[in-house]
Amino acid sequence: FAQAGARVVAVDRDAEGVARTAETARLVGAPAAWAEVVDVGDEQAMEKLAEKVAADCGVVDVLVNNAGIGLSGSFLETTSKEWRDVLDVNLWGVIHGCRIFGGQMADRGQGGHIVNVASAAAYQPSRALPAYSTSKAAVLMLSECLRAELADRSIGVxxxxxxFVNTGITGTARFAGADEVEQQRLRKRTTQLYSVRNYPAEKAARAILEAVVHNRAVVPVTPEARGARLLSRISPRMLRGIARLKPPL
Structure with missing residues (x-):
């Protein structure tokens, strides 16, 4: 979006990371870019952010709900706190963004676009990712519902x-039932796997930009995401069989 000439407001609870994002946006072409330190799972903080952005920059034209945390591990080993941590960011963060910023778009009456970053895990069951997959499946269905509701307001969703995109999510991923030593080992192993796959985030970013330009509903990005999406439609039984396989970690 920065390269396309958009002004960018970057939001993260990691102050150093979001400052780097804003600086990078300016370097690659954004006429202006701001960094805001906010936890998207905090409803009141998101409301204050929306008020500030609207006052300083105007109502956003494009909202990208991208914040997410990874959690792997069996359902029976995943604690209630771990479920809350995942859902607070992966689902409630999206809900807050859509409701607050989407509400501003609707009130403005000039259209707009909402992008919710889900995952291939949204339609591909896995014994290793019950919490993460559940959060992303909810984001996918929320997006479909919002797309129907907001269409008559010229707001795309x-x-x-x-x-598998090579991003920093693996560096902060958690593994249910593992002690800290095992956490570090599994995190390092997962990061290596994503690095070997090495699908660049820039390609995913281009897919997001094209989704907005062409108002696309559901966009599987990588070949494996497209393959799983196809199987979920024509052979869900096969996907269920794959889900029963033990993960390589």
């Missing part, structure tokens, strides 16, 4: 399902 796209759900992006990236697949």
């Amino acid at each position: 796209s759900a992006i399902c990236p697949g």
Whole structure:
């Protein structure tokens, strides 16, 4: 979006990371870019953010709900706190963004676009990702519902399902039932796997930009994401069989 000439407001609870994002946006072409430190799972903080952005920059034209945290591990080993942590960011963060910023778009009456970054895990069951997959499946369905509701207000809604993209999510991923030593080992192993796959985030970013330009509903990005999406339609039984396989970690 920065390269396309958009002004960018970057939001993260990681102050250093979001400052780097804003600086990068300016370097690659954004006429202006701001960094805001906010936890998207905090409803009141998101409301204050929306008020500030509207006052300083105007109502946003494109909202990208991209914040997410990874959690792997069996359902029976996943604690209630771990479920809350995942859902607060992966689902409630999206809900807050859509409701607050989407509400501003609707009130303005000039259209807009909402992008919700889900995952191929939204339609591909896995014994290793029950909490993460549940959060992303909810984001996918929320996006479909919002797309129907907001269409008559000229607000598009796209759900992006990236697949294995080489981003920083693996560096903060958690593993249910593992002690800290095991957490570090599994995190390092997962990061290596994503690095070997090495699907660049820039390709996912281009897919998101195209989704907005062409108002696409559901966008599987990587080949494996597209393959799983196809199987979920023509052979869900096969996907269920794949889900029963033990993960390589």
